[in-house]
Amino acid sequence: MSIHKQTNTVENRLKSLGHDLPPPRRPVANYVGCKQSGDLLFVSGQIGDVRGAVGSDVTKDDGRLCARQAALYMLGTVKGAISDLDRIASVDKVLGFVRSAPDFTEQPYVIDGASDFLIELFGEAGRHSRTATGVLQIPSGASVQLEMTFRLAPD
Amino acid sequence: MSIHKQTNTVENRLKSLGHDLPPPRRPVANYVGCKQSGDLLFVSGQIGDVRGAVGSDVTKDDGRLCARQAALYMLGTVKGAISDLDRIASVDKVLGFVRSAPDFTEQPYVIDGASDFLIELFGEAGRHSRTATGVLQIPSGASVQLEMTFRLAPD
Amino acid sequence: MSIHKQTNTVENRLKSLGHDLPPPRRPVANYVGCKQSGDLLFVSGQIGDVRGAVGSDVTKDDGRLCARQAALYMLGTVKGAISDLDRIASVDKVLGFVRSAPDFTEQPYVIDGASDFLIELFGEAGRHSRTATGVLQIPSGASVQLEMTFRLAPD
Numbered sequence: 001m002s003i004h005k006q007t008n009t010v011e012n013r014l015k016s017l018g019h020d021l022p023p024p025r026r027p028v029a030n031y032v033g034c035k036q037s038g039d040l041l042f043v044s045g046q047i048g049d050v051r052g053a054v055g056s057d058v059t060k061d062d063g064r065l066c067a068r069q070a071a072l073y074m075l076g077t078v079k080g081a082i083s084d085l086d087r088i089a090s091v092d093k094v095l096g097f098v099r100s101a102p103d104f105t106e107q108p109y110v111i112d113g114a115s116d117f118l119i120e121l122f123g124e125a126g127r128h129s130r131t132a133t134g135v136l137q138i139p140s141g142a143s144v145q146l147e148m149t150f151r152l153a154p155d
Numbered sequence: 156m157s158i159h160k161q162t163n164t165v166e167n168r169l170k171s172l173g174h175d176l177p178p179p180r181r182p183v184a185n186y187v188g189c190k191q192s193g194d195l196l197f198v199s200g201q202i203g204d205v206r207g208a209v210g211s212d213v214t215k216d217d218g219r220l221c222a223r224q225a226a227l228y229m230l231g232t233v234k235g236a237i238s239d240l241d242r243i244a245s246v247d248k249v250l251g252f253v254r255s256a257p258d259f260t261e262q263p264y265v266i267d268g269a270s271d272f273l274i275e276l277f278g279e280a281g282r283h284s285r286t287a288t289g290v291l292q293i294p295s296g297a298s299v300q301l302e303m304t305f306r307l308a309p310d
Numbered sequence: 311m312s313i314h315k316q317t318n319t320v321e322n323r324l325k326s327l328g329h330d331l332p333p334p335r336r337p338v339a340n341y342v343g344c345k346q347s348g349d350l351l352f353v354s355g356q357i358g359d360v361r362g363a364v365g366s367d368v369t370k371d372d373g374r375l376c377a378r379q380a381a382l383y384m385l386g387t388v389k390g391a392i393s394d395l396d397r398i399a400s401v402d403k404v405l406g407f408v409r410s411a412p413d414f415t416e417q418p419y420v421i422d423g424a425s426d427f428l429i430e431l432f433g434e435a436g437r438h439s440r441t442a443t444g445v446l447q448i449p450s451g452a453s454v455q456l457e458m459t460f461r462l463a464p465d
Binding site: 044138 | 349350400402403410412413414415417418419421425429437438439440441442444445446459461
């Protein structure tokens with residue numbers, strides 16, 4: 001039995017869920033994908049691939065898929081910045097913007113697409129505080145945009 | 156004169172203002188009501204009981220009441236997580252979303268319903284940084300949604 | 311050659327860019343302009359001078375100017391609170407709300423008005439994580455509202 005710490009736990013779970021970690025996305029403007037500050041890691045807004053207002057252009061399940069996509073892209077960006085996703089000690093905070101039809105009020109259902117995924121990957125450490133709200137527009141017309149704050153394990 | 160530290164200061168103030176602390180609200184989706192990270196406590200988005208867009212469906216004073224309600228529910232949730240509200244050393248940050256009619260621009264007036272309340276309860280430690288903005292929709296069609304960050308006293 | 315630490319670096323750069331630091335803005339409601347919590351400085355939402363929805367009432371370049379204005383007002387507020395802008399060790403996080411026409415999706419272009427400015431002033435330490443999204447309304451009908459988190463150098 002190895003005395004070495006198990007490595008790549010999060011990435012192995014990603015693979016077992018059928019996902020490849022995408023390469024870091026280049027920021028679309030003059031900011032960085034994430035910024036470390038003390039033990040906190042502030043991650044920039046990330047969109048998924050689905051386009052359109054949830055509740056009119058696309059269904060709430062399309063929106064939920066978009067939230068999961070955005071979370072996966074976010075992890076690709078974080079991997080590019082910190083090299084090893086196992087350095088994430090906890091997911092602290094998720095802010096989820098849902099591009100919403102005027103009468104669409106199920107933003108929590110949509111953002112669960114990201115939250116479920118984070119808990120599948122990180123277990124208890126993935127349980128996070130969260131706000132999900134409904135906005136008029138999102139860059140590129142995406143259906144969901146996520147912002148996250150992680151805590152990193154001390155070096 | 157007792158040498159014991161005065162306890163339940165915040166809850167006693169709540170009572171003197173005529174409020175009972177509500178029980179913690181169960182999150183409506185897959186997240187936790189608040190998450191401690193170091194000395195920071197990130198509190199999830201919380202809505203009040205008023206429904207409708209401020210400036211059309213409901214008045215700005217209805218919205219202000221909704222902000223106070225949301226803050227009260229939030230404290231019930233925090234109490235459930237940290238047991239004693241006197242552990243809160245300061246209210247650091249409030250993000251207030253106001254479901255707004257297209258031409259409604261008095262979001263600061265609305266969110267003062269929460270800010271006034273926090274300062275009544277916590278005194279100087281309750282003075283916080285804040286952003287109040289106008290969104291298209293909020294979960295359950297609520298008029299106001301709040302997100303907060305507190306700092307906890309060291310154990 | 312002086313052994314004294316160079317001072318007023320950020321304010322000197324502001325002057326070389328042709329800007330005077332504005333006086334701190336009085337909060338429009340019951341909150342404080344910024345709040346220090348440990349080494350973090352949470353700065354309240356700040357608007358620029360341009361009014362109207364970006365993409366209909368005003369152009370995206372008007373919006374970009376508004377973002378730069380908001381960042382400048384924010385620095386005036388921070389200066390009033392911490393006395394010396396050189397105490398800022400890094401710009402950690404920017405949240406940018408763009409009052410958007412329903413079909414306007416270039417929020418990142420708009421918020422670059424603030425991001426470019428911060429990087430001109432603070433150099434590498436000014437590179438930040440960021441989320442830019444599109445909201446229905448903003449206090450006073452402004453085109454852009456910014457919220458920021460800074461890290462302060464230890465005393």
